[in-house]
Amino acid sequence: MTTHTQETNVQEFERVWMEKAITLATTSVTNGGGPFGALVAKDGEVVAIGNNQVTATLDPVAHAEVSAMRAACKKLDTFSLEGCVLVTSCEPCPMCLSAALWARVDRVVYSADRHDAAVAGFDDRKFYDLFEKKPESMWPMSVAHLDLPNRTAPFEAWLAKPDRIDY
Numbered sequence: 244m245t246t247h248t249q250e251t252n253v254q255e256f257e258r259v260w261m262e263k264a265i266t267l268a269t270t271s272v273t274n275g276g277g278p279f280g281a282l283v284a285k286d287g288e289v290v291a292i293g294n295n296q297v298t299a300t301l302d303p304v305a306h307a308e309v310s311a312m313r314a315a316c317k318k319l320d321t322f323s324l325e326g327c328v329l330v331t332s333c334e335p336c337p338m339c340l341s342a343a344l345w346a347r348v349d350r351v352v353y354s355a356d357r358h359d360a361a362v363a364g365f366d367d368r369k370f371y372d373l374f375e376k377k378p379e380s381m382w383p384m385s386v387a388h389l390d391l392p393n394r395t396a397p398f399e400a401w402l403a404k405p406d407r408i409d410y
């Protein structure tokens with residue numbers, strides 16, 4: 244029974260964190276970033292947040308997940324995010340998945356998927372096609388899809404922004 248309660252709490256936490264990540268993604272569009280938001284949490288607390296800043300900082304690797312993991316490492320004063328969860332508004336691209344593996348995060352949770360992103364002009368499906376993904380059972384961290392109703396809100400904000408810089 245205890246296990247079930249803990250499981251429910253984890254899901255509750257992750258829903259709240261995902262709402263925050265989606266809000267970060269939508270706010271990012273308003274502030275000149277890309278429509279992606281992420282956060283790193285540990286022991287039930289948010290450690291750091293991040294949003295996509297590729298065009299804003301002329302940095303092609305400044306994805307939300309990388310930004311959040313960099314900030315989390317600085318805050319925790321470590322290069323390892325063991326024991327942490329990476330919560331991201333959209334399915335991580337292969338670069339961010341690799342970065343999460345290097346950072347040793349325990350778990351990745353995302354809401355919008357690669358197909359939602361493709362509709363908004365972010366087609367990293369082609370990168371996925373370049374890499375043959377191993378079955379998830381062979382991965383050292385779990386990757387979970389948490390489908391919230393507003394998962395595509397950041398992309399809708401992006402497509403509605405007339406002065407966006409496509410990349």
Ligand SMILES: [Zn+2]
Nearest residue numbers: 306336338339
């Ligand atoms: Zn990425």
